[in-house]
Amino acid sequence: MRRCLRKPFRRVALGLLALSIFAADLPFSLVTGEGTRHPLPAAMPGGIAVFDADNDGLLDLYFPNGAPLPAGLKTSPAHSNRFFHNDGNLRFTDRTAAAGLAGSGYDLAATAGDYDRDGLTDLLVSGLRGVTLYRNLGQGRFADVTSQAGLDNQSRWSVGAAWLDYDRDGHLDLFLVNYVQWNPATERTCVVDGRPDFCHPRFYPAQPNALFRNNGQGRYVDVSKASGIATHPGKGMAAAVADFNADGYPDIFVSNDRVFNFLFQNTGKGAFEEVAFDRGVAAPASGDPPSAMGVDAADYDNDGRPDLIYTALRDETFPLYRNQGADFQDAAVPSKMGVLTRPMNGWGIVFADLDNDGWKDVAVARGDVLSSRGARGEKVREPLSWFRNLGNKQFALGGNFAAPPAQYRGLIAADLNNDGCLDLVATALSQPARVIAGNCPAAHNWLKVDVPDAGARVDVGSQSRHLSSTQGYASSCQCPLHFGLGLATAVDVRVTWPSGRVREWKAVKPNQTLVVPR
Amino acid sequence: MIPLLLFFLQAADPALLSQQGAQALRAQRFNEAESAYRQLMKVDPANPMWRMNLGITLHAAGRYAEAVPEFSQFLKTNPPPGPAHLLLGLSHLKLKKPCDAIGPLEKAVRWNRDQAQLELADALYGCKRYGPAAKAYEAALTTTRKSPAVARQAAHCYWNARQYPEAKRLFAGLPLDDPTSQYEFGDTLVRLDGPEAGLAYLQRAAESLLPARSELGKALLALDRPAEALPHLEAAAAADPALLLPLSKALRAVGRTAEADAAQAEYKRKLTQER
Numbered sequence: 153m154r155r156c157l158r159k160p161f162r163r164v165a166l167g168l169l170a171l172s173i174f175a176a177d178l179p180f181s182l183v184t185g186e187g188t189r190h191p192l193p194a195a196m197p198g199g200i201a202v203f204d205a206d207n208d209g210l211l212d213l214y215f216p217n218g219a220p221l222p223a224g225l226k227t228s229p230a231h232s233n234r235f236f237h238n239d240g241n242l243r244f245t246d247r248t249a250a251a252g253l254a255g256s257g258y259d260l261a262a263t264a265g266d267y268d269r270d271g272l273t274d275l276l277v278s279g280l281r282g283v284t285l286y287r288n289l290g291q292g293r294f295a296d297v298t299s300q301a302g303l304d305n306q307s308r309w310s311v312g313a314a315w316l317d318y319d320r321d322g323h324l325d326l327f328l329v330n331y332v333q334w335n336p337a338t339e340r341t342c343v344v345d346g347r348p349d350f351c352h353p354r355f356y357p358a359q360p361n362a363l364f365r366n367n368g369q370g371r372y373v374d375v376s377k378a379s380g381i382a383t384h385p386g387k388g389m390a391a392a393v394a395d396f397n398a399d400g401y402p403d404i405f406v407s408n409d410r411v412f413n414f415l416f417q418n419t420g421k422g423a424f425e426e427v428a429f430d431r432g433v434a435a436p437a438s439g440d441p442p443s444a445m446g447v448d449a450a451d452y453d454n455d456g457r458p459d460l461i462y463t464a465l466r467d468e469t470f471p472l473y474r475n476q477g478a479d480f481q482d483a484a485v486p487s488k489m490g491v492l493t494r495p496m497n498g499w500g501i502v503f504a505d506l507d508n509d510g511w512k513d514v515a516v517a518r519g520d521v522l523s524s525r526g527a528r529g530e531k532v533r534e535p536l537s538w539f540r541n542l543g544n545k546q547f548a549l550g551g552n553f554a555a556p557p558a559q560y561r562g563l564i565a566a567d568l569n570n571d572g573c574l575d576l577v578a579t580a581l582s583q584p585a586r587v588i589a590g591n592c593p594a595a596h597n598w599l600k601v602d603v604p605d606a607g608a609r610v611d612v613g614s615q616s617r618h619l620s621s622t623q624g625y626a627s628s629c630q631c632p633l634h635f636g637l638g639l640a641t642a643v644d645v646r647v648t649w650p651s652g653r654v655r656e657w658k659a660v661k662p663n664q665t666l667v668v669p670r
Numbered sequence: 671m672i673p674l675l676l677f678f679l680q681a682a683d684p685a686l687l688s689q690q691g692a693q694a695l696r697a698q699r700f701n702e703a704e705s706a707y708r709q710l711m712k713v714d715p716a717n718p719m720w721r722m723n724l725g726i727t728l729h730a731a732g733r734y735a736e737a738v739p740e741f742s743q744f745l746k747t748n749p750p751p752g753p754a755h756l757l758l759g760l761s762h763l764k765l766k767k768p769c770d771a772i773g774p775l776e777k778a779v780r781w782n783r784d785q786a787q788l789e790l791a792d793a794l795y796g797c798k799r800y801g802p803a804a805k806a807y808e809a810a811l812t813t814t815r816k817s818p819a820v821a822r823q824a825a826h827c828y829w830n831a832r833q834y835p836e837a838k839r840l841f842a843g844l845p846l847d848d849p850t851s852q853y854e855f856g857d858t859l860v861r862l863d864g865p866e867a868g869l870a871y872l873q874r875a876a877e878s879l880l881p882a883r884s885e886l887g888k889a890l891l892a893l894d895r896p897a898e899a900l901p902h903l904e905a906a907a908a909a910d911p912a913l914l915l916p917l918s919k920a921l922r923a924v925g926r927t928a929e930a931d932a933a934q935a936e937y938k939r940k941l942t943q944e945r
Contacts, residue, residue, distance in 0.1 A: 439915030485892040
């Protein structure tokens with residue numbers, strides 16, 4: 153066990169808009185395994201899972217990691233996935249070995265959720281050759297139960313997952329986001345601006361996503377075909393789960409890389425209907441499907457309906473879709489996000505009220521997809537940025553966080569030190585993962601609602617959020633739902649469970665965590 | 671017999687041959703000059719300047735493919751940046767090999783920026799390295815060869831390189847009296863400042879440029895003006911299947927639902943095939 157007393161590497165003077173007071177490195181860097189060639193997986197690591205592994209009230213961190221390519225097998229401790237226990241006050245201890253979470257393959261994403269309903273949060277790790285399910289045994293230990301659980305992704309390359317109760321039977325089912333078919337034997341060399349670099353996704357065949365149903369006894373059944381999920385091959389990068397059409401059943405949005413996105417609308421009868429075109433989210437209004445990356449779903453305009461945003465590459469802009477009920481409005485132009493994000497390459501993205509003013513802002517992990525060894529060199533590095541929600545369906549550039557430019561990938565906003573202000577965790581290729589402490593205006597109040605069940609919807613005043621196990625790119629936050637309240641001194645709270653059960657609280661005082669038992 | 675012998679005796683004198691070659695070159699008697707320098711290369715092979723002059727002669731005669739190896743051979747002697755670099759670069763440009771011209775022209779710029787900067791920019795542009803080309807054209811604006819056309823070319827390159835703030839800066843100082851500049855400036859403004867900002871320029875360019883109609887249609891649709899967008903999207907969609915999606919949205923917005931469905935189905939089919 154190695155204790156990591158992190159030292160702030162940079163303190164920044166607080167301007168009017170500066171939110172972060174310091175950033176600090178964690179002793180973990182994403183291994184790409186790029187070598188002298190440019191195998192596609194090397195562009196893709198990796199995400200973050202934030203969850204309270206030991207129910208001590210502090211959110212712990214888990215980072216999946218890459219490995220040398222093309223073998224994709226971990227051969228040194230540097231390739232290990234890493235688990236950091238939160239000791240409080242933004243101090244973390246590496247407990248990977250004791251937890252049994254080092255992994256063995258080329259891993260990219262981690263998704264936290266209590267699949268066996270034992271009160272301990274489990275972990276699903278997605279990778280180049282399949283997935284690994286770690287059951288939380290308590291006492292800080294995990295066991296690989298992939299085979300016992302019957303999870304078989306048929307060696308497909310998965311870059312994300314979502315726990316959801318699609319059939320509302322009270323047990324968490326599993327949706328796997330699968331990217332392209334990749335075969336190292338047929339990997340080609342591509343040239344970008346005269347230098348070898350990663351290839352465009354069009355050179356790799358699409359593959360379908362997968363859906364596994366929890367039988368309630370610790371085993372999963374592959375229902376990809378029966379549910380209709382398998383009939384839609386794509387190039388999935390991330391998923392967002394929410395009840396987009398307010399029928400009580402969770403739907404799934406999948407961002408696809410340079411092909412049409414999917415919106416799998418839950419029929420309520422054990423199947424999904426792909427309705428991305430009908431709902432207006434298959435592609436941006438320009439008609440050109442972008443390099444869609446990480447995605448998040450949340451109600452940014454406080455109208456009670458979950459909206460969508462996803463990242464893309466430079467000059468593609470980050471599409472923002474406003475849920476209008478019957479369909480989605482491409483809000484890139486009216487929200488200003490189109491103009492603001494045009495020069496950016498994005499991966500992880502989260503809706504998060506970073507200043508506790510009652511409006512969800514947007515934070516984004518930026519970095520080029522191209523190799524730092526290619527023609528663009530150091531230019532592939534970009535800052536971590538955020539956009540302030542102005543409360544009128546528009547955003548303004550909030551600025552960059554106090555962290556050096558890098559090829560950032562995963563990003564999660566979570567209250568790591570329980571001060572009511574969201575902090576950020578970000579991963580970067582071949583650079584340390586970074587924790588950035590939030591610094592919210594003291595006058596602004598907040599409320600956290602700790603509800604254990606993925607899919608539960610929480611309404612706080614005019615705001616709403618649902619507990620989603622997946623967020624941004626390859627990342628997951630099994631965290632209390634956070635609401636900034638601005639100057640409000642009391643709010644009404646309503647929790648709606650996936651089963652339809654509702655519980656309400658009136659005039660709840662701010663600046664506390666409301667724990668909602670199952 | 672005697673005069674012929676005298677000619678050869680004289681011609682074998684390097685100084686005389688050099689003088690003859692130079693006179694012939696000045697008088698554009700390229701065959702004579704070539705002959706003189708080829709002889710000099712035989713009688714005085716240690717002097718690389720004869721090869722350089724032969725290259726100049728061939729270049730001046732428009733025999734660029736033959737000039738290239740002579741310049742290349744001369745440059746193996748590692749001379750400081752000079753006219754050979756410029757002429758080799760120019761020969762490559764004349765042979766439509768702009769990527770090969772970049773290296774020698776970069777060196778030529780160090781020798782004489784006034785003479786070589788614009789050519790380097792042309793080479794970079796021809797090689798589709800738009801970002802460096804834009805910077806090279808901008809640098810040419812500080813030479814004696816600056817002109818509105820060079821500024822326009824720099825702006826065009828920044829636009830091609832998707833460096834929109836730089837493109838905007840340059841376009842803003844130009845007269846913009848041609849449809850291509852109007853289109854590129856309009857598109858730049860749409861990307862930087864939103865669809866409303868670029869509308870007037872796109873409208874002017876759309877009278878003669880199809881790509882401008884495409885961008886104008888998308889901008890009008892984004893501004894929730896589907897009826898106005900429709901004719902532009904209809905005109906441009908044949909050349910760009912991606913436009914079938916905004917076209918279907920515009921059709922739906924004006925109540926032409928069946929046509930909207932057909933456009934959307936066609937869009938889906940075509941883009942699925944493409945990717």
